[in-house]
Amino acid sequence: RKEVEQDPGPFNVPEGATVAFNCTYSNSASQSFFWYRQDCRKEPKLLMSVYSSGNEDGRFTAQLNRASQYISLLIRDSKLSDSATYLCVVGNDYKLSFGAGTTVTVRA
Amino acid sequence: DAGITQSPRHKVTETGTPVTLRCHQTENHRYMYWYRQDPGHGLRLIHYSYGVKDTDKGEVSDGYSVSRSKTEDFLLTLESATSSQTSVYFCAISEMTGSPYEQYFGPGTRLTVT
Numbered sequence: 138r139k140e141v142e143q144d145p146g147p148f149n150v151p152e153g154a155t156v157a158f159n160c161t162y163s164n165s166a167s168q169s170f171f172w173y174r175q176d177c178r179k180e181p182k183l184l185m186s187v188y189s190s191g192n193e194d195g196r197f198t199a200q201l202n203r204a205s206q207y208i209s210l211l212i213r214d215s216k217l218s219d220s221a222t223y224l225c226v227v228g229n230d231y232k233l234s235f236g237a238g239t240t241v242t243v244r245a
Numbered sequence: 246d247a248g249i250t251q252s253p254r255h256k257v258t259e260t261g262t263p264v265t266l267r268c269h270q271t272e273n274h275r276y277m278y279w280y281r282q283d284p285g286h287g288l289r290l291i292h293y294s295y296g297v298k299d300t301d302k303g304e305v306s307d308g309y310s311v312s313r314s315k316t317e318d319f320l321l322t323l324e325s326a327t328s329s330q331t332s333v334y335f336c337a338i339s340e341m342t343g344s345p346y347e348q349y350f351g352p353g354t355r356l357t358v359t
Binding site: 139141168169171179180181182183186224228230231232233234235236237238 | 276280285286287288289290293295303335339341346347348349350351352353
């Protein structure tokens with residue numbers, strides 16, 4: 138079983154729409170949680186950390202459910218520039234485990 | 246953007262040849278990592294370093310070795326390249342103060358083994 142599992146998508150949404158997706162993780166001892174964004178043929182870039190109480194960064198909202206071991210990301214008012222692959226990342230100590238990514242395509 | 250560079254950015258090599266990839270950072274971060282990324286897989290950890298001359302294996306370390314003789318440089322060597330090592334290789338750095346566990350990535354090296 139993979140440590141982090143994500144729906145690969147793709148999620149095709151119109152501009153202005155809301156899109157949400159999540160991932161599950163297997164290690165209940167995981168300590169840190171992130172969403173990274175990866176554009177085609179580029180390096181992953183940190184989008185946001187995810188905290189137990191949930192957190193927001195502009196149009197992005199992340200939630201963590203430790204009991205069910207899943208993490209979610211919601212994007213409001215989608216922009217064309219939000220088209221990317223979103224990587225769910227779970228950490229234990231200084232090592233991270235990455236999901237294979239969820240692809241989001243925002244169309245005009 | 247974090248000061249991380251990788252060289253070469255692209256390489257084509259033949260099966261059986263040795264290959265060395267370099268990661269260089271200007272952030273003075275303690276931890277450095279090598280990952281590979283293949284379609285359908287998340288980034289998979291090859292090796293990591295927690296200080297000069299301190300390294301350890303990741304989940305896919307077979308066929309790879311690393312060295313770190315200076316804080317700023319982390320080298321990944323494929324002793325005898327195989328076609329299964331065709332991949333995109335990313336280096337990452339992190340520090341345990343300020344924002345622990347967050348990793349920052351270099352631009353990647355695309356390696357093709359023919």
